Amino acid sequence: MFNWSTAALVATCACISLVSAVQNVKVQGADFVNNVTSNRLQIIGVAYQPGGSDAFGKGSDPLSNGTLCLRDAALMQSLGVNTIRVYNLDPTLNHDDCVSIFNAVGIYMLLDVNSPLPDQSLNPGDLDGSYSSTYLNHIFSVVEAFHNYPNLLGFFSGNEVMNDVGDGGPVPPYIRAVTRDLTNYIAKHSPRLIPVGYSAADVKEILTDSWAYLSCAIDGKMDPSRIAFFGLNSYSWCGPTSDTANYVASSYDQLVDEFGKTSIPVFFSEYGCNKVEPRVFDEVPVLYGNMTDVMSGGLVYEYYEETSNNYGLVWLYDNGTAQIRVDYDNLQSQYNKLDIKALESGNSSATMIQPPSCSKSLIQSSTFNNSFVIPDVPSGGQELINNGIKDPMNGKLVSVTQTQVALPVYGSNGGLLKDLAIKPLADDQSNTPDGGSTSGTTTSSGSNPSGTKKSEAVQLAATAYLLAGILVSCIFNL
Numbered sequence: 001m002f003n004w005s006t007a008a009l010v011a012t013c014a015c016i017s018l019v020s021a022v023q024n025v026k027v028q029g030a031d032f033v034n035n036v037t038s039n040r041l042q043i044i045g046v047a048y049q050p051g052g053s054d055a056f057g058k059g060s061d062p063l064s065n066g067t068l069c070l071r072d073a074a075l076m077q078s079l080g081v082n083t084i085r086v087y088n089l090d091p092t093l094n095h096d097d098c099v100s101i102f103n104a105v106g107i108y109m110l111l112d113v114n115s116p117l118p119d120q121s122l123n124p125g126d127l128d129g130s131y132s133s134t135y136l137n138h139i140f141s142v143v144e145a146f147h148n149y150p151n152l153l154g155f156f157s158g159n160e161v162m163n164d165v166g167d168g169g170p171v172p173p174y175i176r177a178v179t180r181d182l183t184n185y186i187a188k189h190s191p192r193l194i195p196v197g198y199s200a201a202d203v204k205e206i207l208t209d210s211w212a213y214l215s216c217a218i219d220g221k222m223d224p225s226r227i228a229f230f231g232l233n234s235y236s237w238c239g240p241t242s243d244t245a246n247y248v249a250s251s252y253d254q255l256v257d258e259f260g261k262t263s264i265p266v267f268f269s270e271y272g273c274n275k276v277e278p279r280v281f282d283e284v285p286v287l288y289g290n291m292t293d294v295m296s297g298g299l300v301y302e303y304y305e306e307t308s309n310n311y312g313l314v315w316l317y318d319n320g321t322a323q324i325r326v327d328y329d330n331l332q333s334q335y336n337k338l339d340i341k342a343l344e345s346g347n348s349s350a351t352m353i354q355p356p357s358c359s360k361s362l363i364q365s366s367t368f369n370n371s372f373v374i375p376d377v378p379s380g381g382q383e384l385i386n387n388g389i390k391d392p393m394n395g396k397l398v399s400v401t402q403t404q405v406a407l408p409v410y411g412s413n414g415g416l417l418k419d420l421a422i423k424p425l426a427d428d429q430s431n432t433p434d435g436g437s438t439s440g441t442t443t444s445s446g447s448n449p450s451g452t453k454k455s456e457a458v459q460l461a462a463t464a465y466l467l468a469g470i471l472v473s474c475i476f477n478l
């Protein structure tokens with residue numbers, strides 16, 4: 001039932017919630033923890049790159065269109081995720097609408113600072129040439145664009161820069177150099193300490209060495225070139241009819257052994273092998289089951305179905321229409337079975353392991369670099385770190401005035417989802433699976449499984465409008 005006193009009550013809480021629905025998350029030992037409640041955050045995430053990496057560099061990026069983000073945030077909220085990963089970002093675009101929408105629904109962001117455009121990533125074939133002050137200026141501008149947002153979980157200094165055994169020779173010192181420069185820039189210019197990590201390709205021969213090399217301490221615990229978390233892109237568990245769908249055959253048991261002594265959070269920065277389709281995600285109960293002491297969850301690759309790559313959870317069309325794939329439904333039902341309370345209550349004092357000091361003996365492979373001499377900041381780079389980049393563009397939260405998704409979205413069964421909307425969360429909450437099914441109920445969205453009648457929807461819209469008005473006054477009062 002709708003009445004104005006309820007609306008006013010809701011609005012009072014919404015003052016806080018729509019501006020800062022999430023609290024900062026920090027790294028504590030081998031865990032991500034909420035900076036206020038000390039609850040552990042296990043990453044329940046998806047990779048978010050609508051359009052694929054080819055779409056980048058054409059005047060938009062995945063976080064630049066609020067209309068599309070509202071649609072996707074509503075679907076992700078019903079799915080149950082608490083984190084997205086975005087690979088390619090243009091720091092000259094405005095991300096306020098999108099990030100504020102994800103913030104309102106309690107979804108954190110892991111962001112890559114690099115892009116495929118020239119001078120915007122390290123080139124393993126030309127390390128010295130690509131590690132330049134022009135490059136640093138780009139990655140620092142990504143920091144500036146995002147560092148004010150409370151739902152920023154961390155930056156990746158690199159993604160799969162080491163793609164084969166050979167890269168393990170020359171590349172590692174450069175990843176530490178980039179991590180150092182980002183960490184130093186953040187310490188000087190950002191409102192809080194935002195962790196910087198690395199996302200590794202699934203190259204078995206150099207995986208443990210990569211983690212050991214990047215996470216040891218060269219000069220005590222505060223060494224800025226040390227990564228704050230380690231992501232692993234893992235595709236070793238391939239569904240029920242493959243012979244890899246168990247704890248041992250997928251080599252998940254080895255990961256737990258190898259990373260059991262980790263001093264930093266380790267998680268799957270991508271997972272979701274698609275050799276068996278549709279995917280049923282039967283690795284989910286294992287990842288969030290007996291691996292949770294060691295692993296901090298993972299991000300499913302990927303939200304958007306790229307042209308027949310069959311890694312997508314949702315089809316997105318140029319006209320703004322979306323349709324859920326059955327993989328989304330399967331993942332949703334796996335997430336619904338998780339015991340979130342148990343996942344949040346990890347004992348992080350049990351995982352406070354001091355980082356080992358860097359030494360040759362940490363490195364096992366004979367071809368992996370075991371020198372911890374890190375390249376100097378390239379010419380012109382230290383001035384950027386000391387003084388900040390010129391004319392930075394800083395994003396900031398804005399009020400979220402629209403909750404109802406205006407674009408048509410279809411369930412996997414073809415039914416139109418009526419009244420699909422985001423459901424802004426109260427202060428201090430991150431999103432969790434809600435037990436609903438999105439495709440199954442064509443008269444309502446999963447985030448509102450009991451169904452919203454049309455008249456109520458109009459009233460909800462009125463409430464949203466009221467909230468927006470109050471919110472604006474809240475912001476001006478802050």
Ligand SMILES: *[C@@H]1O[C@H](CO)[C@@H](O)[C@H](O)[C@H]1NC(C)=O
Pocket residue numbers: 024025026035191192193194
């Ligand atoms: C954690 O919260 C404290 C107190 O509000 C704040 O000073 C600090 O910057 C926060 N740290 C992080 C890493 O968010």
Ligand SMILES: *[C@@H]1O[C@H](CO)[C@@H](O)[C@H](O)[C@H]1NC(C)=O
Pocket residue numbers: 169170171173369370371372373374375
């Ligand atoms: C390992 O790193 C050191 C220090 O940066 C560098 O001088 C050396 O060439 C690298 N080794 C290989 C095999 O590339």
Ligand SMILES: *[C@@H]1O[C@H](CO)[C@@H](O)[C@H](O)[C@H]1NC(C)=O
Pocket residue numbers: 246247286290
């Ligand atoms: C983890 O779960 C798998 C089943 O998926 C089981 O085979 C394995 O023994 C378990 N490991 C531990 C350490 O409990």
Ligand SMILES: *[C@@H]1O[C@H](CO)[C@@H](O)[C@H](O)[C@H]1NC(C)=O
Pocket residue numbers: 317318319320321408
């Ligand atoms: C949007 O495009 C898709 C794919 O081409 C099509 O199936 C759908 O009917 C279109 N929707 C609208 C509302 O035009």
Ligand SMILES: *[C@@H]1O[C@H](CO)[C@@H](O)[C@H](O)[C@H]1NC(C)=O
Pocket residue numbers: 065066067068318319320
């Ligand atoms: C955002 O996407 C919608 C739906 O595709 C489109 O109509 C609109 O023009 C886009 N807005 C901007 C600013 O690009």
Ligand SMILES: *[C@@H]1O[C@H](CO)[C@@H](O)[C@H](O)[C@H]1NC(C)=O
Pocket residue numbers: 347348349350
């Ligand atoms: C957390 O772990 C530590 C170390 O294993 C242990 O001493 C402590 O009792 C645990 N605390 C809780 C609340 O379980």
